[in-house]
Amino acid sequence: MKLSQEFVPDDDLNKQLRSAKSQLALYAKDLKALLSRERTKSCKLETTNQQLQAYAAEQHKTRELEKAYADTVIRLTLASRYKDEETGAHIQRLSHYSKILARVIGLDERDAQLIFDAAPMHDVGKVGIPDRIMHKQGPLDEQEWEIVKRHPILGANLLAGSPSLLLQTARDIALTHHERWDGSGYPQGLKGEAIPLGGRMVMLGDTYDALRSVRAYKPAFSHEKACDIILNGNARTQPGHFDPTLLEAFRDRHLEFDGIFSEIREEESTP
Numbered sequence: 001m002k003l004s005q006e007f008v009p010d011d012d013l014n015k016q017l018r019s020a021k022s023q024l025a026l027y028a029k030d031l032k033a034l035l036s037r038e039r040t041k042s043c044k045l046e047t048t049n050q051q052l053q054a055y056a057a058e059q060h061k062t063r064e065l066e067k068a069y070a071d072t073v074i075r076l077t078l079a080s081r082y083k084d085e086e087t088g089a090h091i092q093r094l095s096h097y098s099k100i101l102a103r104v105i106g107l108d109e110r111d112a113q114l115i116f117d118a119a120p121m122h123d124v125g126k127v128g129i130p131d132r133i134m135h136k137q138g139p140l141d142e143q144e145w146e147i148v149k150r151h152p153i154l155g156a157n158l159l160a161g162s163p164s165l166l167l168q169t170a171r172d173i174a175l176t177h178h179e180r181w182d183g184s185g186y187p188q189g190l191k192g193e194a195i196p197l198g199g200r201m202v203m204l205g206d207t208y209d210a211l212r213s214v215r216a217y218k219p220a221f222s223h224e225k226a227c228d229i230i231l232n233g234n235a236r237t238q239p240g241h242f243d244p245t246l247l248e249a250f251r252d253r254h255l256e257f258d259g260i261f262s263e264i265r266e267e268e269s270t271p
């Protein structure tokens with residue numbers, strides 16, 4: 001008697017075995033496809049996660065850089081104040097005037113805020129003007145005046161070359177806040193829309209604020225007189241100096257300018 005017998009399947013069993021084998025082959029194929037899909041998915045997920053993390057880190061870095069830039073520039077702005085009759089309160093008011101104009105002409109909140117943040121740096125170039133000129137009592141002679149008129153270019157050079165949008169906007173404002181719509185301004189004599197919007201806004205706010213304040217060449221004027229000069233002109237200032245759209249915005253909202261001037265005074269403006 002044989003201890004073991006070779007197993008010989010009968011026809012039925014053979015059929016079942018063949019069918020089971022092909023089922024298994026199909027199952028294995030499905031499994032392989034499934035595994036490969038899952039692997040791709042998890043690989044994609046991993047990549048997406050990595051991308052999200054990299055994006056968040058990049059955003060964080062950008063915010064930190066913006067803060068560092070803003071901090072540096074605030075210090076420069078403070079330095080320029082030591083040179084100038086313009087004060088911290090003036091700088092704050094200018095931000096607010098610019099924001100009113102930005103909103104009235106329909107800029108979105110982000111752009112309005114950008115101009116609000118950049119406006120205080122408009123006179124930063126005055127750090128480069130000699131003290132004997134900046135602190136001179138009495139009127140400047142022609143040559144001294146020509147030196148003062150360099151401050152937009154000095155400021156633009158200080159702020160130039162930065163990847164920060166804030167500093168790029170500040171640079172445009174510093175360079176163009178003495179340009180006039182009719183082309184009679186300085187340093188480049190730019191005309192109309194060739195002057196960046198931020199420069200046009202700061203120019204209007206700066207003019208209003210200077211009219212309301214004491215200057216070496218004039219007393220402080222009332223709100224009514226300042227409005228009259230801006231809207232109707234005098235020997236020094238003409239309505240044609242201003243962007244007509246901004247002038248209309250000022251005509252509509254001049255009371256808010258007065259409110260800001262009365263509210264933000266020097267003693268409250270310690271940075």
Ligand SMILES: [Fe+2]
Pocket residue numbers: 122123151177178
């Ligand atoms: Fe200026």
Ligand SMILES: [Fe+2]
Pocket residue numbers: 086090122123206
């Ligand atoms: Fe100013």
